[in-house]
Amino acid sequence: MSPQEFCRRLEIPEECAPLVEQALTHRSALAEGARTSNERLEFLGDAVLGLIVTELLYTLFPHCDEGELSRARALVVSRRTLAQVARQLGVDQVLRLSAAEEAQGGRHRPSILADAVEALIAAVYLQAGLDEARQFVWRMLGDLIQRAPDVYRAHDYKSRLQEKMHALWRQTPEYDLLYEMGADHDKTFCVQVRLGDVVLGKGVGKSKKEAEQEAAREALAQLERAEASPHRHNFIF
Template sequence: MPGTSETRGELVEFLAVSVSPDLLELALTHRSYAYEHGGVAHNERLEFLGDSILGQAVTVMLFRENPDLDEGELAKRRASLVSSLALAEVAREIGLGRHIRLGRGEELTGGRDKSSILADTVEAVIGAAYIDAGGEAATELVLRLIRPLLTNPERFGAAMDPKTSLQELAARTGRGLPRYEVTDSGPDHSKRFHATVSLGGIDVAEGDGTSKKQAEMAAALDAWTALSQSD
């Protein structure tokens, strides 16, 4: 279930940005909830705006703080920091999933921890911050959310290329090569993919996405995280 008003207050305090309760509620409303509640407004327009704010803030930060990096390396780092996987990690770190308003179907299929939903909601919250608090406050929010990824070089590398990072970690720890099994569901125009990654014949993590690659990357990052914590 979505967070209570008390826990929502904890989220507001953490974000440290002045966003009206109604706009924050909108930012936390997934389209599945809107569909099941008479077509109320949902967060996709805010997500569209937040994506732009996020990209600009990260681009400017990387440009200013890395004068020795060329365009190609800057582009790689930006792509990793604004990826769905990275944003989902940010969302999990701040407990965003428990605040999202989801439809029953998404609730029953683990929507609160789906990387795509988490990442989209982060962008919507950034968009809401821009609307109510302005560009400077929204940029500051982006940097507060993203900087923890930069302080952990291993995490940064894993978010950039989780499949390679998992393969290297598995090799170092003698677990063999990762193997992926992917299934899909839904109509051709709106397929969802589910990946399971195994090591030594044992399933270690799962991931979802809108493409086979995204699902495998999500599973790989979860597996890398679990292995890193256990070693």
């Protein structure tokens, strides 16, 4: 697919095509003849995305405080969210990578996909301006942005677990990193959550925060099963 065709797919001006081509070029391609990569665009796009999402959340949710807005923004601009958007847009199909990076699964790596989306936002911003970039972001993320505070609260397992533990035991759960593995750009973390010496759950994620949320989610699931059990007195909860 040509850059012009991809612009039409994204519903952005075709004049963005040269920068879109750059936005879709991973740094590994420099070893195989690419003249430039998307790293500088990704740097700019990260800031532009943050500004646009912050402005939209500020406008849409006048009753949310700073903390709620910050958490909602973190959800919208997270690597996981942007990687999902990249797949929906077909970015993974048109990325330019080296053969070595391709062989290592780079085309499907969330960090590479998320970086490409940020680079695309920068390409639109530089070529067509902030208003066009805002429309582009809204088409990609508008549905999530409108639901972000509620979605975050529903998936903030750590806060929910802490509230539950305080209500039941007046104690705060603690999180321990069990191990991390993988290359620096593609690490996996495993975390456990415990109350005193009792392990409540374990979780795995591509960041410590993600692993902690997964561990808290497992702990909450165990708590729900314990509360529903006729033998609930056998559980720590």
